[in-house]
Amino acid sequence: MLHFVRDGMPMITVREALQHILNTVPLLGLEKTAITDARDRVLGEDVRAPRDIPPRTNSAMDGYALRAEDITGASAANPKALTVTEDIPAGHPSDKAVGPGEAARIMTGAALPEGADTMVKVEDTESDGSVVRIFAEAPLGEHVRYRGEDVKAGEIVVPRGTLIRPAEIGMMASVGRSSVYVYRKPVVAILATGDEIVDLDEDPEQGKIISSNTYSLYSQVVECGGIPRNAGIAKDTRDDLLAHFRAALGADIILSSGGVSVGDYDFVKDVMKEVGTGIEFWQVAQRPGKPLAFGKMGNTLVFGLPGNPVSSMITFEQYVRPAILKMTGHRNIFRRTVTAVLTEDVEKKKGLRYFFRARVTYADGEYRAATTGEQGSGILKSMVLANGIMVIPEEVTALKAGDRVIVQLLDNSLFCDAEPSYL
Ligand code: AMP
Numbered sequence: 001m002l003h004f005v006r007d008g009m010p011m012i013t014v015r016e017a018l019q020h021i022l023n024t025v026p027l028l029g030l031e032k033t034a035i036t037d038a039r040d041r042v043l044g045e046d047v048r049a050p051r052d053i054p055p056r057t058n059s060a061m062d063g064y065a066l067r068a069e070d071i072t073g074a075s076a077a078n079p080k081a082l083t084v085t086e087d088i089p090a091g092h093p094s095d096k097a098v099g100p101g102e103a104a105r106i107m108t109g110a111a112l113p114e115g116a117d118t119m120v121k122v123e124d125t126e127s128d129g130s131v132v133r134i135f136a137e138a139p140l141g142e143h144v145r146y147r148g149e150d151v152k153a154g155e156i157v158v159p160r161g162t163l164i165r166p167a168e169i170g171m172m173a174s175v176g177r178s179s180v181y182v183y184r185k186p187v188v189a190i191l192a193t194g195d196e197i198v199d200l201d202e203d204p205e206q207g208k209i210i211s212s213n214t215y216s217l218y219s220q221v222v223e224c225g226g227i228p229r230n231a232g233i234a235k236d237t238r239d240d241l242l243a244h245f246r247a248a249l250g251a252d253i254i255l256s257s258g259g260v261s262v263g264d265y266d267f268v269k270d271v272m273k274e275v276g277t278g279i280e281f282w283q284v285a286q287r288p289g290k291p292l293a294f295g296k297m298g299n300t301l302v303f304g305l306p307g308n309p310v311s312s313m314i315t316f317e318q319y320v321r322p323a324i325l326k327m328t329g330h331r332n333i334f335r336r337t338v339t340a341v342l343t344e345d346v347e348k349k350k351g352l353r354y355f356f357r358a359r360v361t362y363a364d365g366e367y368r369a370a371t372t373g374e375q376g377s378g379i380l381k382s383m384v385l386a387n388g389i390m391v392i393p394e395e396v397t398a399l400k401a402g403d404r405v406i407v408q409l410l411d412n413s414l415f416c417d418a419e420p421s422y423l
């Protein structure tokens, strides 16, 4: 959809911008990582079991390994007496078979001796060391864990593309893997711009503004699995911007913030054209974040994020986060959305998609959402108070309390309880 053209660039829709970015981003290569560092990464290979798990048929109980047929009809009133052949601790397999009328004392996890087919737990027995009396019969195979019952040799235990959680890490360890291939993390250079911007260790006197974007973006990058690098603060000159962009070119992604609007000192677009293959789009029909620019410099993806603190965070959420997740092999690259009942009236401009910062609650089977107050793109507090982002379509101009809206959830707080509900 073409809205209007400025600097030869048509403004595009949120949908077009997202599709363009997701069609452009590459799938990153693989790297080997220790399984202890693999959590939250996406597996880049099929992990197979080289041998059966468990490797031997073994006991699930402390008790006696015997033949089920020898204790048919056993009860407290009618115990069956068997000869104890030996004592088998876990980790010390025995090659002595259990014959008819015999039983071996055996611990949980110890390999079942040849001839035995069933376990009777120690509580159902009484022994003087050489003879054991069995007080209960047992079905064939009771309390026996069979070789390969969890995993068979050659089986894929964790397939390529799996998001690695502690369970997968345990499984990979159980098949003997101390390291695995995962999709590598992108290096993301974070470049602030602006003569009025200083870093934390500089003097914010004389009306200077501390580069909060550097740090909110840094943490957003970490949250979705990228490796952030602080690429500093460029002055509002072509030359300084150019130098900072050039210095950041080794990264997989450059996130600049600011300098991308229509002001006299907004040189980011010029520099993107000069260094790279140009801008692929600039300006998206959205609020906040309209001046967003996207392009490439060689293999480096460049997001020219707007400078306002809320705009930079929201455009990261909508475009950069899904891009990073896709590049690193994730399948579920979008935030969970819910439909919520609006608890206040809201108004907006026609033609732009709005991302209102929202507080979402859940009660009586229903989500409710309200904006977090003043919604200016410089009001970082509106993000601090938010656990969701209300997404209001382009054509809407006003919504009333009671209307339904779609909200992206920024965290899992709604699905976690302070107290267990089942105690
Ligand atoms: P710009 O698009 O460069 O005009 O920036 C828009 C607004 O965002 C200005 O008020 C800037 O002061 C502010 N801004 C730009 N960069 C940053 C930053 N790194 N941290 C915080 N605020 C910023």
Ligand code: MG
Binding pocket: 193, 194, 195, 236, 258, 259, 307
């Ligand atoms: Mg600026």
